[in-house]
Amino acid sequence: MYMIRKQEYDLETYPFEPNDFLFYFRSLYHDRGLKAFYQLFNRTRRRPYSRGLIARFAPTGIGLEIGVGARTICPTTRTVLSDGYSEHGVANSIGKVFFMGDEIPYKDETFSFVLSEHVLEHIANPIKMLKEWIRVLKKNGHVFLFLPHKERTFDRFRKITTLEHLISDYENDISFDDQGHLKEWWQDIVEKGLMPDHYKHIGKQDVTGTGSIHHHVWTEKEIAELLEYVELKVVLIDPKVHDRRDTFVVVGRKI
Structure with a gap:
C-alpha cells in the first residue's frame, strides 16, 4: 500500500469515463467476480436512491469524490475519483488520482x-478536512456525507463524538495518524470480535497509519451540527x- 502526498493535477488531463455504466460493471466485476452479475440486476444494490441524490442536488458540473475505495455511486463521466490510499483492507482502490x-x-x-462515503469517520481531524473540501467547492455547490450510523454498525458500543471534541482536535491540529482513539477502538471493536473482515489482517501498530480506524462515531444529528459549524x-x-442501511446521509450547500 502507498500513500501519495499533494501533487499537481488539473481537470483538463483527468481521464473521465466515457460510459458510466460500463465503468460501474467493470469495477464491480473486478471486485466481486461472478457475483457482479447478480448485483448488476439487483436494483437496490445499484444504489438508485443514493445516485438520485447526486442527480437531485448536483445535476450538472464536475464533482470530486474523496476516498473512493473499491466502488463509487458518483457519475464517473463527470467526477474526479480520488483516494489517499491505493488499497483499503483487501480491496484495491478505483481512484485515478491520489492525495490526502x-x-x-x-x-x-x-x-x-x-x-465522501464512509470516509470522514476515518479522519482524525474532520473540521480541517471539511474546510479543505469547502475551499475547492464552488459557491452553491454541495457536500454529500454518507456515514455509518452509530446504532447500525459495530460502533454501537462507543460514545458519540461531540462537536466540542472536533473543535478541540482542530485547534490542536491533530494529525491524520493520531492514536487518541486507538485504545477505545481496540477495546470496543477488536476485543469484542467486531473488527470488519477486510481489516482483520492489520496489526494494532498499523491501524491508524493505514486509515483503518473509526476515529469518530456519529448520527445524523451531530453531522448536521458539524456542517452548520463550518458554515454550510x-x-x-x-x-x-434506503440502499445502504447502515448509513445516514447529510447534504450541505456552500453559501
Whole structure:
C-alpha cells in the first residue's frame, strides 16, 4: 500500500469515463467476480436512491469524490475519483488520482460537488478536512456525507463524538495518524470480535497509519451540527439511506 502526498493535477488531463455504466460493471466485476452479475440486476444494490441524490442536488458540473475505495455511486463521466490510499483492507482502490483529503491539489472553487462515503469517520481531524473540501467547492455547490450510523454498525458500543471534541482536535491540529482513539477502538471493536473482515489482517501498530480506524462515531444529528459549524447550509438529512442501511446521509450547500 502507498500513500501519495499533494501533487499537481488539473481537470483538463483527468481521464473521465466515457460510459458510466460500463465503468460501474467493470469495477464491480473486478471486485466481486461472478457475483457482479447478480448485483448488476439487483436494483437496490445499484444504489438508485443514493445516485438520485447526486442527480437531485448536483445535476450538472464536475464533482470530486474523496476516498473512493473499491466502488463509487458518483457519475464517473463527470467526477474526479480520488483516494489517499491505493488499497483499503483487501480491496484495491478505483481512484485515478491520489492525495490526502486535507491537501487537495486543485484551485479554489473548482468543483460543483464533493462527496465522501464512509470516509470522514476515518479522519482524525474532520473540521480541517471539511474546510479543505469547502475551499475547492464552488459557491452553491454541495457536500454529500454518507456515514455509518452509530446504532447500525459495530460502533454501537462507543460514545458519540461531540462537536466540542472536533473543535478541540482542530485547534490542536491533530494529525491524520493520531492514536487518541486507538485504545477505545481496540477495546470496543477488536476485543469484542467486531473488527470488519477486510481489516482483520492489520496489526494494532498499523491501524491508524493505514486509515483503518473509526476515529469518530456519529448520527445524523451531530453531522448536521458539524456542517452548520463550518458554515454550510444543511439542505437534506436522511437518518437511513434506503440502499445502504447502515448509513445516514447529510447534504450541505456552500453559501
